[in-house]
């Protein structure tokens with residue numbers, strides 16, 4: 183049976199344009215989906231926008247437009263930005279889509295029918311910024327720790343999902359499956375959250391009298407659903423739940439990629455919602471850190487959002503994408519600075535990789551008129567190449583693009599070092615060393631070809647340029663086949679050309 187790989191990003195909240203955080207997550211998911219597709223998995227990559235809730239209603243009012251007009255505009259901006267950056271989701275879901283609304287209503291009706299929902303009166307402290315009632319421990323000096331505002335006292339009757347009766351089940355589930363939440367620090371964080379006793383049942387409704395911009399509860403028309411109770415279901419509706427038969431197959435291979443700020447809804451609400459509905463859990467929840475800028479928080483209010491389109495204009499998107507995927511260790515935070523982007527471009531891309539291509543092809547032109555010689559190579563780098571390919575696979579199964587790229591650069595370094603050691607310019611002086619010279623250059627060309635294959639998922643615009651310089655068509659077939667050592671054909675005409683990545687001059 184074909185392996186399923188279904189990867190999701192969070193659906194982005196369209197109160198701001200795409201910035202470094204959403205660009206990072208989307209590039210990350212794009213890379214993983216390309217990689218698994220290349221390996222032969224039946225792959226689906228879903229992203230989208232989360233369009234309901236109080237904050238959207240307020241932002242629309244401020245902008246003087248209807249909420250629908252407001253979200254239409256911003257959702258389009260997300261879609262067109264990903265398109266412009268060459269990020270290729272298979273599906274783009276909007277929570278205002280009729281299919282999604284139908285799925286959400288179906289889901290909550292199911293839970294209602296199963297007796298998982300209760301109608302209760304509740305008095306609490308409500309934070310407008312958080313769009314929810316806060317618990318005692320979320321307050322500091324009576325203020326919301328996140329928004330630094332005093333929550334309002336509110337009393338209302340609402341529908342509650344009886345989540346707390348499933349906490350023990352969830353603890354067991356997480357304990358028995360170390361792969362469910364990664365990296366481990368977040369798994370531990372969730373377990374201690376669950377054991378702390380600080381979590382309660384989940385209020386899933388908002389009376390229409392104070393919020394109209396939401397999906398109506400299927401069993402009470404006087405209420406709309408709380409945004410998370412609506413948004414999380416996108417992962418199901420995005421693959422056709424409940425009406426299209428194919429959704430269950432996709433669901434068997436589902437992995438969620440999120441930033442650490444939305445750990446609780448994804449690691450507590452969502453698995454319990456699925457369990458209560460009798461649906462299987464996700465395969466994995468993978469949590470990455472935050473980007474800061476020059477060690478400051480990145481936020482709309484600080485005005486230091488990083489616009490990916492500006493980065494593309496300035497550096498090209500592949501180099502920027504390389505920086506994002508290489509710089510942030512999986513699970514930890516990353517600090518963005520343009521100096522660091524430039525350093526990555528100059529050191530890794532221009533010096534290591536670009537230079538390897540240039541010097542190899544330069545020597546081939548000098549000694550063999552640019553034509554790939556008829557040689558099997560020396561089979562020195564082939565071992566490194568196959569070890570690297572295996573390690574890349576291990577790292578990507580563990581969702582670490584940062585380690586995977588580090589490993590690919592081991593092959594690049596090995597090839598550069600090999601040239602230095604074998605010194606083709608010395609071999610070229612001795613006619614009796616002609617076969618050795620051919621073998622050494624073939625070895626480097628093939629290492630470049632394999633590097634380009636390994637980079638296809640990370641740098642989709644760069645690999646085809648390397649193949650072109652090597653004088654070959656982009657390879658076809660699955661990853662394993664593409665990686666097989668020794669496929670560069672004798673007689674191929676390589677191209678000298680502009681540097682793959684021009685160095686960026688700094689002063």
Ligand SMILES: [Zn+2]
Pocket residue numbers: 309310311312313326327328329330
């Ligand atoms: Zn708040």
